[in-house]
Structures are given as C-alpha cells and as structure tokens.
Amino acid sequence: MKQRDCIGTPLFESSTKILLLGSGELGKEVAIAAQRLGIExxxxxxxxxxxxxxVAHRRYVVDLMNPEAVKAIVRREKPDAVIPEIEAIAVDALLELEEEGFVIAPNARAVKIAMNRIELRxxxxxxxxxxxxKYEFAENPEEAVLACEKIGYPCLIKPEMSSSGHGHVKVLEPSRQRVIEAYEYAIKHSRGKSRRVIVEEFVDLEAEFTVLAYRYLDEGEVRVEYCDPIEHWRYGQYHYIESWQPSNRSSNILSQASEIAIRVANGLGGLGILGVEVFLTRDGRILFSEVAPRPHDTGMVTMVTQELSEFDIHVRAVLGLPVPKPRIISPGASLAIYTERENTWSPRICGLSKILATQGVDIRIFGKPSTYSGRRMAVLLARGNSVDEALEKLRRVAKLITITITPPR
Ligand SMILES: Nc1ncnc2c1ncn2[C@@H]1O[C@H](COP(=O)(O)OP(=O)(O)OP(=O)(O)O)[C@@H](O)[C@H]1O
Ligand SMILES: [Mg+2]
Incomplete structure (x- = not known):
C-alpha cells in the first residue's frame, strides 16, 4: 500500500473500496467509519x-471457509483493501489473493498465525x-495427559482453532479420565479437522487488557502507535462483558502491556489495527495471551473515549492514510448485551426509554436478524467524569434492557 492522498467517488470509476470478510458488529462499525470517508x-x-x-453498498452471502467463493468475490470486486473481520476464513485463499497483488489487512500471514493458537503461541x-x-501442545489423548502433568493443575485445554472460548475446558486436578474427556471435548468443538490442542497453565487473573496497536503510513514511512490500554473483565466467562478506558493500573504495568502490543504489531507487519490481549496475573506477571489482527470487541469503548475510534483507525490505516495517536476525550466504559433466547427471529431491544434518559449513556444495536443463546445483540456505552462513574451508569441501566420477540399481529 502506498501513502494515499485522494479518495474517489463510491460506486463510480474513481471509487476507493474496502471489502469486509465477516460482517458482524465490528464490521458494521468499520463500514460506518468507511462510509463517512466516502469509501465504497x-x-x-x-x-x-x-x-x-x-450499511454496505453491496453484499454477498457465502461460506467464508470456501476458498473458491472468497477468491471469486475478491477478484470480481477488486477492492483497495480486503478486511478480514472474523477468524473463520479460508486463509489459503487470502495468501493466494495477496500473491496476486490484493491488499489484505494487515496481511495474510498475520491472519494465518493469529487464527491458530499453536502457531500463534x-x-x-x-x-x-x-x-x-506456561504451555504444551498435544495431538492425542496420551499426549494431553502428559502435557497436563507437565503444566500442573488447574490447567486449560483449548483447541488449536476456535473462537469465543469454544471448546475450552478447565481441568482442576490430576485425573487421567478427566483429561481424556477434556481433550475429546476440545477436539469436538474445534474448527476444521485438527486433532491438536494447547494446554495452558490456568493463571489467577488480576486484570485483563486489550492494547490496540496500529501501523500506518505517514509521509510514505510505516509508523507504529498504540491506544491507551483498555481494561476489561469477564466475570469468569469466556466472552467479554465490560471494558473501560483509561485503566488506572500503574504506569509501569500499562507500559509493559503496551510494549508487548507494539512488538506484536511490528512482528506481524502490514497496515491496520490489532487488539493484543494481555493478562496481569495475581502474582504480578504481565503475559501476552493472544492477538486479533483487526478491531477488538473490547475496543468498542473507543467509540466514546477516543478522538478516533478503533474503527476509524483501522479504515485509515489499511487505506494508507495517516493516523496520529488519538487523545482520550473522556473516561468511558462499554457493557455487552447477550441474549438467552434460542432461535427467535426479529427480536426487539426494549427498555430504551429509561436507558437513554441517563446522561452520557448510548447504545449500539447490531440489528442481527435472529437470536441464539449467548449471542451478542447490542453494546451499551457510557462516558463519565471517571471510569467508575461510567461503569456504575452502565450496570444500572443494563438491568433495564430486555430482548423480546415480536408479538403476533
Ligand atoms: N491460561 C489462562 N488462565 C486463566 N484464564 C484464561 C487463560 N486463558 C484464557 N483465559 C480466560 O479466558 C478468556 C478467553 O480466552 P482466549 O482469549 O484464549 O479465548 P478465545 O476463544 O480467543 O476468546 P475471545 O474470542 O473472546 O478472545 C480470556 O480472556 C481469559 O479471561
Ligand atoms: Mg481472547
């Protein structure tokens, strides 16, 4: 990608175009950020x-794990940048497209490494x-037993490929039977045909951070920058529930976390933002956990806290536009809303008359056409004089939200 100076007219000859592979809530915000810049x-x-x-000009409905479908669409559309938004994409198709000269954000190798826990580790x-x-790899039940013995207990078994905590099993104590069951469970919930797992030491978490680091072009030179660390908490669940920025942890801790993110961004290369997940353990260790080479769900908070959100940053960076480090404009927080409703269509998000009456509170409703248990449907956002105040508002209003199905006419 070269330094960009111009943006053309969407849907016309001069159009500057992005193509999203994966069109979830993060992709929606990327699309809105792009639309604001006049991008197709x-x-x-x-x-x-x-x-x-x-919020897109055009859409395609295909299986993103099908390499032929991915290649056919990209070759037809010829976008200025392809933006992978989810992990489950036929990554070999991305490698091939990159060879042909297409720009993949941040690059196909980064996407390939990050989607695979073993390669990434x-x-x-x-x-x-x-x-x-601490970690070990295993590719059959016997190796899993040995790996757990080496790591000690409690430990966590995770499939080589999966997302949102699918197939993770915590093994509490030495039990051959339990480890074998955990291994089989992990494999059953793995994406693809892999028989490999990672066994990780289960650490006691004091805090979790996402550090958004990004690489962009400025006067033709690649520069790297990071956003102030976002802290988040999952209440023992695999998915994120609350995130906030700025974090009030010591500057020493935050700078170590940021340093890790910069090293990952520079290591993986390319242009664009990535969300680096970092653990602070109760015994004071600061550990790299994993990276998403794209905007991060916990980073939705940046829509209310930063001059430029993680979505604005990504769009600018992948298209070769400059992105000076955004200042924090207010302390703020986010709280994700999940539904427990299984297989309903056309849900309604209710309670807004009270929720939106609270000063500084906002909501993003994703517009997903159907529900399943555990599906994220919306995110509440708040600004406050402090992070604590923003979080307090969100926890209060979150109780008022309900997700209902359309009543029969
Ligand atoms: N080794 C560990 N020790 C303690 N907790 C862990 C460990 N690994 C993961 N966790 C917890 O589980 C969460 C999800 O783990 P991880 O990020 O590896 O899974 P994931 O499938 O990529 O989920 P996501 O897509 O939400 O990031 C972490 O954010 C953390 O709270
Ligand atoms: Mg994670």
Missing part, C-alpha cells in the same frame, strides 16, 4: 443481513520472546 463498502458473510450489510513465545502462560 462491500460486506460478505455466511448469512443475509448480517450487521455490516445494513510458537510465534509469540519463541520468535518474539514474549512472556506467556
């Missing part, structure tokens, strides 16, 4: 009317030399 947006996902499709620990939890 194409959204692709496996189901129709995924969130980003509501080897890369972070052995090549970048970053501190991580």
């Amino acid at each position: 947006v194409v959204a692709v996902d496996r189901y129709d009317w995924a969130p980003a499709m509501h 080897k890369y972070a620990s052995r090549e970048l030399g970053l501190p991580t939890t």
Whole structure:
C-alpha cells in the first residue's frame, strides 16, 4: 500500500473500496467509519443481513471457509483493501489473493498465525520472546495427559482453532479420565479437522487488557502507535462483558502491556489495527495471551473515549492514510448485551426509554436478524467524569434492557 492522498467517488470509476470478510458488529462499525470517508463498502458473510450489510453498498452471502467463493468475490470486486473481520476464513485463499497483488489487512500471514493458537503461541513465545502462560501442545489423548502433568493443575485445554472460548475446558486436578474427556471435548468443538490442542497453565487473573496497536503510513514511512490500554473483565466467562478506558493500573504495568502490543504489531507487519490481549496475573506477571489482527470487541469503548475510534483507525490505516495517536476525550466504559433466547427471529431491544434518559449513556444495536443463546445483540456505552462513574451508569441501566420477540399481529 502506498501513502494515499485522494479518495474517489463510491460506486463510480474513481471509487476507493474496502471489502469486509465477516460482517458482524465490528464490521458494521468499520463500514460506518468507511462510509463517512466516502469509501465504497462491500460486506460478505455466511448469512443475509448480517450487521455490516445494513450499511454496505453491496453484499454477498457465502461460506467464508470456501476458498473458491472468497477468491471469486475478491477478484470480481477488486477492492483497495480486503478486511478480514472474523477468524473463520479460508486463509489459503487470502495468501493466494495477496500473491496476486490484493491488499489484505494487515496481511495474510498475520491472519494465518493469529487464527491458530499453536502457531500463534510458537510465534509469540519463541520468535518474539514474549512472556506467556506456561504451555504444551498435544495431538492425542496420551499426549494431553502428559502435557497436563507437565503444566500442573488447574490447567486449560483449548483447541488449536476456535473462537469465543469454544471448546475450552478447565481441568482442576490430576485425573487421567478427566483429561481424556477434556481433550475429546476440545477436539469436538474445534474448527476444521485438527486433532491438536494447547494446554495452558490456568493463571489467577488480576486484570485483563486489550492494547490496540496500529501501523500506518505517514509521509510514505510505516509508523507504529498504540491506544491507551483498555481494561476489561469477564466475570469468569469466556466472552467479554465490560471494558473501560483509561485503566488506572500503574504506569509501569500499562507500559509493559503496551510494549508487548507494539512488538506484536511490528512482528506481524502490514497496515491496520490489532487488539493484543494481555493478562496481569495475581502474582504480578504481565503475559501476552493472544492477538486479533483487526478491531477488538473490547475496543468498542473507543467509540466514546477516543478522538478516533478503533474503527476509524483501522479504515485509515489499511487505506494508507495517516493516523496520529488519538487523545482520550473522556473516561468511558462499554457493557455487552447477550441474549438467552434460542432461535427467535426479529427480536426487539426494549427498555430504551429509561436507558437513554441517563446522561452520557448510548447504545449500539447490531440489528442481527435472529437470536441464539449467548449471542451478542447490542453494546451499551457510557462516558463519565471517571471510569467508575461510567461503569456504575452502565450496570444500572443494563438491568433495564430486555430482548423480546415480536408479538403476533
Ligand atoms: N491460561 C489462562 N488462565 C486463566 N484464564 C484464561 C487463560 N486463558 C484464557 N483465559 C480466560 O479466558 C478468556 C478467553 O480466552 P482466549 O482469549 O484464549 O479465548 P478465545 O476463544 O480467543 O476468546 P475471545 O474470542 O473472546 O478472545 C480470556 O480472556 C481469559 O479471561
Ligand atoms: Mg481472547
């Protein structure tokens, strides 16, 4: 990608175009950020009317794990940048497209490494030399038993490929039977046909951070920058529930976390933002956990806290536009709203008359056409004089939200 100076007219000859592979809530915000800059947006996902499709110029509904489908769409559309928004994409198609000269954000190799826990752990620990939890790999039940013995208990077994905590099992104590069951469970919930798992030491968490680091072009030179660390808490769940910025942890801790993120961004290369997940353990260790080479769900808070959100940053960076480090404009927080409703269509998000009456509170409703248990449907955002005040507002109003199904006419 070269330094960009101009943006053309969407849908016309001079158009500057992005293509989203994955069209969820993060893709929707990328699309909105792009639309504001006058960029043509194409959204692709496996189901129709995924969130980003509501704000795109065009959409395609295909299986993103099908390499032929991905290549056919990219070759037809010829976007200025392809933006992978989810992990489950036929990554070999991305490598091939990159060879042909297409720009993949941040690059196909980064996407390939980050989607695979084993490759990513080897890369972070052995090549970048970053501190991580203790880990072992296993590819059959016997190896899993040995790996757990080496790591000690409690430990966590995770499939080589999966997202949102799918197939993670915590093993509490030495039990051959339990480890074998955990291994089989992890494999069953793995994406693809892999039989490999990672066994990680289960650490006691004091805090979790996402550090958004990004690489962009300025006067033709690649520069790297990071946003002030976002702290988040999951209440023991695998998915994120609350995030906030800025964090009030010591500057020493925050600068170590940021340093890890910069090293990952520079190691993976390319242009764009990535969300580096970092643990602070109760015994004071600061550990790299994993990276998403794209905007991060916990980073939705930046829509209310920063001059430029993580979505604005990503769009600018991948298109070769400059992105000076955004200042924090207010302390703020986010709280994700999940539904427990199984297989309902056309849900309504209710309670807004009270929720939106609170000063500083806002909501993003994703517009997902159907629900399943555990599906994220919206995010509450708040600014406050302090992070505590923003969080307090969100926790209060979150109780008022309900997700209902359309009553029969
Ligand atoms: N080794 C560990 N020790 C303690 N807690 C852990 C460990 N690994 C993961 N966790 C917890 O589980 C959460 C999810 O883990 P991880 O990020 O590896 O999974 P994921 O499938 O990539 O989920 P997501 O897509 O939400 O990031 C972490 O944010 C953390 O709260
Ligand atoms: Mg994670």
